[in-house]
Amino acid sequence: MAPLAPGLVIGAPQSGAGKTMLTIGLQRAFARRGLRVKGAKCGPDYIDPAFHRAAIGHASVNLDGFAMEVPLLRGLAARAAENADLVIAEGAMGLFDGARAAGRSGAPADIARLLDWPMLLVIDARAAAQSIAAIAHGCATFPGAPRIAGIIVNRVASERHARMIEDGFARIALPLLGTIRRDDAMALPERHLGLVQAGETEGIDARIDAIADRIAGQCDLDAIRAAASPTARAPLPPLAVRPPGQRIAVARDDAFSFLYPHLLDAWRAAGAELRFFSPLADDAPAEDCDACWLPGGYPELRAARIAANRGFLTGLRTFAATRPVHGECGGYMVLGRTLQDADGTTHAMAGLLPVDTSMARRKLTLGYRRATLRHDAGFAPAGRELFGHEFHYATITASEGEPLADMADAEGNALPPAGHRAGNVTGSFFHLIA
Structure with missing residues (x-):
């Protein structure tokens, strides 16, 4: 060896x-x-x-x-x-x-x-x-x-x-x-x-x-x-975060690029197939997929283009009617009702979650987070503590409905519940790590 x-x-x-x-x-x-x-x-x-x-x-x-x-x-x-x-x-x-x-x-x-x-x-x-x-x-x-x-x-x-x-x-x-x-x-x-x-x-x-x-x-x-010093051999344990589906549609382009490689590798190792698509190219999640994942990225810089991409938005809504969709940070913002860009222009998004976000009202949110899901999700069961982080300047300007998870900071101090769940759709500013 x-x-x-x-x-x-x-x-x-x-x-x-x-x-x-x-x-x-x-x-x-x-x-x-x-x-x-x-x-x-x-x-x-x-x-x-x-x-x-x-x-x-x-x-x-x-x-x-x-x-x-x-x-x-x-x-x-x-x-x-x-x-x-x-x-x-x-x-x-x-x-x-x-x-x-x-x-x-x-x-x-x-x-x-x-x-x-x-x-x-x-x-x-x-x-x-x-x-x-x-x-x-x-x-x-x-x-x-x-x-x-x-x-x-x-x-x-x-x-x-x-x-x-x-x-x-x-x-x-x-x-x-x-x-x-x-x-x-x-x-x-x-x-x-x-x-x-x-x-x-x-x-x-x-x-x-x-x-x-x-x-x-x-x-x-x-x-x-x-x-440089030698690297010790160590087995790679299976990740506790399970694939959200057997065939997963994953958004990937300049607006949706923030997804950790170790998660994708773990999902593949668990037998899942990943199908990448580009919302900026007006692609919709493939109909033969059984779950959709919208990573974070910079949708706020391309909000007008995303709002105009009817193929993507219509296809996403059709997909979400029967199958789970999850959005992290930028993906969460696109799943909401509106996204206000840094110039103050408001753009209609997918309308799948009851939340409006803004980059015109900037506020830095940064730090590790410990999230406990309130209900089962495709990637983890209710009650499991997940580790991740938040890093964004966007703010929530209007919100109602059911939170996705109870939150704590790195030290375990309670934070307000975060994210949303509506039917098959979930999302939050939380970036999942493990």
């Missing part, structure tokens, strides 16, 4: 240091050397893994230390390391940041320690020089710190700035494995939920090539590869 690929985690003291840029640059740089590279994302995120796919041509798995039980986490990491030479995982937020409750932790540092993957730390050099080494030393010696493989310093202003940074690292034992010069042209475009999706970013392949060129020229790729 071939050994599993070694892995490492890209972490940072805080968000915005350049983790995604470094991750995709390293992934592409090693792939160009002929290595079979796989990607992973520590935590709940749909956008960054799509950039990993653009960099290496393979789907990137989410490794969520809070929402996933340890056997699932280890099994997914082992699966990612099969038929590969290197796994490069990207952390979320700061390396010690994340929910800690009920014996679970979503912090990237804890995921790295659990998998015995070292962490490559990227630190933003703006407004600091020798002090960057002190930050790195503090991260490496903080209680519960993973093994730090080395440091990459990003956004270095000049050769003099680089020499000052090197002077700081001469005083500590951590290796400095690269200094990346500041270049605003390497920045990736952003919008309200983070980076603009990889599939919508103009010239994405050329952008990633340019980033890889810069990183390969300014970082010690040999030392970074040598620092």
